[in-house]
Amino acid sequence: MSSAGLERPQVVAHVQQPLHYTLFDCKWVPRSARLLCLGSAARGTGVLQLHELRGGRLVLLSEIEKAKPIKCGTFGATSLQQRYLATGDFGGNLNIWNLEAPEIPVYSVKGHKEIINSIDGVGGLGIGEGAPEIVTGSRDGTVKVWDPRQKDTPVANMEPVQGESKRDCWTVAFGNAYNQEERVVCAGYDNGDIKLFDLKTMSLRWETNIKNGVCSVEFDRKDVNMNKLVATSLEGKFHVFDMRTQHPTKGFASVSEKAQKSTIWQVRHLPQNRDIFMTSGGAGSLHLWKYEYPAQRSKKDSEGAEMGVAGSVSLLQNVTLSTQPISSLDWSPDKKGLCVCGAFDQTVRVLIVTKLNKV
Amino acid sequence: MRGGESEAGVTGWGEGQVVSVSRRQRGSGQYLVMGDESVPFLLDQGTTKTYQIPIAHLDYKFIEKCTDVKHLEKILRVLRSGEEGCYPELTLFCEKRIEHLDPRSRALRKDKPPATASDFTAEEWETINGELMSWVTEMNEDDKKPQFPGTLHERQDNLPPIRCSSSCLSANQNEKSQDKQRNKKNIPRDYSEWDKFDVEKECSKIDEGCEEKNSKARFFNRPSLPVIEKKIDTTGMTKKEKIFIANREKEKGNEAFASGDYVEAVTYYTRSISVIPTAAAYNNKAQAEIKLQNWDSALQDCEKVLDMEPGNVKALMRRATVHNQLQNYQTAIEDLNKVLCIEPGNAIAKKNLLEIEKKLKSLKPVSETQGKGKRILIQDIEDSEGDDERGENTEESERSSGDKKSGVPVRGEAAAGAAAMGNTHRKFHTKGDGSKAEDRETKKQSGLKKGTSEENPQKHLSDHEGEVNGYLHSYQRSETPKDEKISRSRGAGSQPVGDTSSTSLPPIAAKLKSEGNELFKSGQFGDAVLKYSEAIEYVIGLGEQSPDDLSILYSNRAACYLKEGNCSDCIQDCNRALELQPFSLKPLLRRAMAHESMERYRQAYIDYKTVLQIDSSIQAANDSANRITKTLIDQDGPSWREKLPPIPVVPVAAQLHRWDGGGFTSENNPRSTTDINREEQLQMNCEKAEEKFKTLKNEGNDFIKKGRYEEAANKYSECMKLNTKECTVYTNRALCYLKLCKYEEAKQDCDHVLQIEDSNIKAFYRRALAYKGLQNYQASVDDFKRVLLIDPDVLEAKRELEEVTQLLNFDNSAVAGGQQKQRKKITIQEVTDSDEQEERRFATSEDVTGDVASKETVQMNVPPQTSEKLHISEPANAYDFGQIINAVNTSKDKAACAELLTVTDPRKLPVLLSNKLEGEIFLLFIQSLKYYVVGKDPGLVYQHLFYLSKAERFKVVLALLSKNEKEQVHQLFDALSENQNHQYSWEDLESLKKVYEL
Secondary structure, three states: OHHHHHHOOOEEEEEEEEOOOEEEEEEEOOOOOEEEEEEEOOOOOEEEEEEEEEOOEEEEEEEEEEOOOEEEEEOOOOOOOOOOEEEEEOOOEEEEEOOOOOOOOOEEEEOOOOOEEEEEEEOOOOOOOOOOEEEEEEOOOOEEEEOOOOOOOOOEEEEOOOOOOOOOEEEEEEEOOOOOOOOEEEEEEOOOEEEEEEOOOOEEEEEEEOOOOEEEEEEOOOOOOOOEEEEEEOOOEEEEEEEEEEEOOOEEEEEEEEOOOOOEEEEEEEOOEEEEEEEEEOOOEEEEEEEEOOOOOEEEOOOOOEEEOOOEEEEEEEEEOOOOOEEEEEEOOOOOOEEEEEEOOOEEEEEEEOOHHHO | OOHHHHHHHHOOHHHHHHHHHHHHHHOOHHHHHHOOOOOOOOOOOOEOOOOOOEHHHOOHHHHHHOOOHHHHHHHHHHHHHOOOOOOHHHHHHHHHHHHHHOOOOHHHOOOOOOEOHHHOOHHHHHHHHHHHHHHHHHHHHHHHOOOOOOHHHHHHHHOOOOOOOHHHOOOOOOHHHHHHHHHOOOOOEEHHHHHHOOHHHHHHHHHHHHHHHHHHHHHHOOOOOOOOOOOOOOOOOOHHHHHHHHHHHHHHHHHHHHOOOHHHHHHHHHHHHHHOOOHHHHHHHHHHHHHOOOHHHHHHHHHHHHHHOOOOHHHHHHHHHHHHHOOOHHHHHHHHHHHHHHOOOOHHHHHHHHHHHHHHHOOOOOOOHHHHHHHHHHHHHHHHHHHHHHHHHHOHHHHHHHHHHHHHHHHHHHHHHHHHHHHHHHHHHHHHHOOHHHHHHHHHHHHHOOOOOOOOHHHHHOOOOOOHHHHHHHHHHHHHHHHHHOOOOHHHHHOOHHHOOOOOOOHHHHHHHHHHHHHHHOOOHHHHHHHHHHHHHHHHHOOOOOHHHHHHHHHHHHHHHHHHOOHHHHHHHHHHHHHHOOOOHHHHHHHHHHHHHOOOHHHHHHHHHHHHHHOOOOHHHHHHHHHHHHHHHHHHHHHHHHHOOOOOOOOHHHOOOHHHHHOOOOOOHHHHOHHHHHHHHHHOOHHHHHHHHHHHHHHHHHHHHHOOHHHHHHHHHHHHHHOOOOHHHHHHHHHHHHHOOOHHHHHHHHHHHHHHOOOOHHHHHHHHHHHHHOOOHHHHHHHHHHHHHHOOOOHHHHHHHHHHHHHHHHHHHOOHHHHHHHHHHHHHHHHHHHHHOOOOOOOOOOOOOHHHHHHHHHHHHOOOOOOOOOOOOOOOOHHHHHHHHHHHHHHOOHHHHHHHHHHOOHHHHHHHHOOOOOHHHHHHHHHHHHHHHOOOOHHHHHHHHHHHOOOOOHHHHHHOOOHHHHHHHHHHHHHHHHOOOOOOOHHHHHHHHHHOOO
């Protein structure tokens, strides 16, 4: 165990910082050693805190209070120079903030009737070709795509047919943005539905159900020809879909793995290596995984149609940090192995994952 | 012992109970079935409560023997739960047993706290923290730098339009979708509507613009393949951003590589390189290309890496692999030796070296087993290299330190190179015997040159591959023509280089030059540059006596610069060489390569095209031009040609009429005769011509059907007189020629088509067949591959490709069989080598000896002072013209100059002058026109003046004229207006005057 164990990546808790509010999301500010914590203060207002990592501790740079609790945020649709933060709050508002002047948002829209559960951006930060776009998923059952250059109305909107029950959309993610035209949005719902919307053809490209509520979906990379998608679920399982080969009837091949005995709240791929990802669990644990490709990624079925072959997933490391669920997780885009996670024990933790190069 | 383990082991009874109950309540299926709640608390002492495992199984002996992992996992759970008592040792033993049987068993997963300092050695802990600290400091420093407010707007201009903006919605849709679309922006659509959406229509609308732009690029890709831009638009990006993006693209490449998608990997490496060229990206790309068996590209990438980091072991290893694949065993061995110089302990290098040496030995007896052996070797190399691939990234930081180390190895490298050269040198002496050694030598060289087959005699010109032997070969030969000049036997070529001092160069310069050559051969390019520079200075000091020699010196120095990766100096030297010797092949090729490696693709393309105009059979230039075409299409879209600077028209005399015997003009002739064709066309009634064209074509087609290919070819040729643009006629004629076994003509026709339409599948296919007929299997294979790239379903092409590949392999291994070919090759090489001293060739057949050419040269080189009266004939090319002008200029012989101008077609003037128009010459022209011509033929004077203003450097020269000189020009114009006639109007003259700034 000793020698072999040390060769594996280790997770070091670099900083643990208690906070005075409920933390929903935390994000690294690109090209900096700063991170943002988004959450809800005890009196029901939104909190946005900017911390800087300085010599083994986090220094609070600024704190801003907003009317509604902030559920989620992303830098995905902003340029490296601007670094505007897009947030979704409990009131269904999508706001874009200039962190230098955070008093009024640079863009604001009441996008949804209810809470925005999840947000993702693409086309910024040099990640993803094409227009900068933000996607939001809400409890009102809709998934909307926004272009910061277009006020008030979404550029695409995906919602259930009139009369059909509205499902709570828990998570959204962009993918397939490898050229200016191609782009997909993947959304996960509380009933276990996963839907893949193709924004180029404006069609529902694929859907499946993983039986339990989908807590988090993420493509391994947003800016390549769709390669893999990880979807985590309420009951502790996650599924990895090989998105390269879509079979006409069977869809995408997948492998599933049980990580822990509690909800997997979040999955995040290492920005520097798409085959490594971390899941954060309800029991305060983190699992680091590696996906291994099969020898052949596709094969022909009896009718000659191409179908994908799923690979396997192996656990690289797991740690338990808290007794409370870890609800958010974010890898630093600039420093390999540096990540931040926020848990419901009102603590933000900066972690270092070592030896990711040798995986 | 770890905290987690002991915790699990030492839990007490009560606690364990709680754990197991809580597990049941969580109720994952497995537990529910097994742990039935109805089982009484004290049912049976013989089994455990939870899984009904016999108690006897909780035993060292049983666990040791048990191989059922599932069962063991159950035992472990029971043990951990503590329900049967607490046995830490047994638990541990059971864990170990499971780990032994199935290291990835989920039962082994335990909650662990995060690692702390105690989990690492002090050093590791320090590095971990240190790295983070330095990163934090770096980031904070970056942050304090001012941001770039100005760039914001620029960036937004580059952004693609907003999706589904109202502009792309038109009302002329069918009724159903109409209101849907009207409301589309505001009223949300539901899932079912998403499905009903008219995808095709919407798509085509959205992409209308892009579709057209990409149509050409897509043609090359399979339709199913994703279109990924090969280049990234980096306008308005800061350096940091560029680094970030280049890194990211490289990472994407690495990932694609890891998942086995090498094509994608190459794409992403290319993208990374397009942002910032790094050795690591090139190196990785080389590896991906190796996997794709694109040996040529892999070789180029390795060269690039080695240009940047001469001691890069991986690049050397990879280049060795490529050379091995291309069967350049000698060079492969050299590379491996270099590797071993740097890393004496490199096991893979040693192993490969042994194998290649073995292969080299067994090369003489042609054996069928060779192929098999080779295959195994590839596998080996790939596997091992695949392993370090992953490390590539991680070692980047170490690389910088590696670079410092490489300072030493370079010397070793040079030494190794020198040793190898010694070898080849010896072989070279035996060359006259036509022994196998020589065959292998040439073969190796030919393979080296971008993998083209040995059929292409000229490719040794493309010595940018620049292996020591290659240079040895070409330079040894470059001496030969000079020997011939002084009418020595051809055998003199094998003499020591130092003996050839009796060229037209002064002895000191010749000595410097040969020293330079020697240094170059031994790979000491820096020293060679010094020698050449000395020689150049010396020659210049003597005055402009021998532009040809000076040109060679420049050209040679350019080669050194190219090898050193000093592209800008290389280009400068090439320019000088070309000024002295317009349209000489080597400087053109070198400049092309330099441009290419500086990513100035347009200029490179122009140069390659010029080379091809001079000699269309230089495979390296052909390949490069094709490659660059693709790059340019990627870069500029389908209208890339419009962005090109004009391709200089090579005077006919500078072109090599190698294939005159076939009675067919070379590919660029149609272009030069288009003027005539156009006139003819104008005269003819257009409709009539078209009709005639059609009938002729149909007749040709009929002849083909009847199998009368000769007549068909004739008909098509007639067609071409009417219309040179129609590709089908050329492809059809190519078919006829193929049937008639006139492969060369067929190839020419295909070339022509491909110039017009660079993705004509038929032309590629037929050219491939032609190459096959010409036994140029490598080129043939390339073309077949292109065919398959355009349309992967062409069965014939696949079949042919297999066949040709076999032939190629056979041909490469059949050493003894190639003697006749070799001989032919040598003659051609002799001929082309004479271009070292001058490009002009009067060859009508391949058997032209150097003597004829050299006699000509001697004639030309006669110093003008010696003969009072110059014999003026119409200059055939810029070189001739330059020679005569030089002669005339030195004697200031205005009469001769006037004579020259009268015999010269004014329209050719800009070409003939190329870039050598100088104030003196200009003045001479003006004076001679004024004194001798204007009275006789004012029309001609006007024409000359008109075309003179089109010449390169005209503006410069004009700007430098003195007042006095301007006056002379003015006088000439006055004379012109006095003698005005119908050939030019008064307005013409006035406008021309303006051009002359009068």
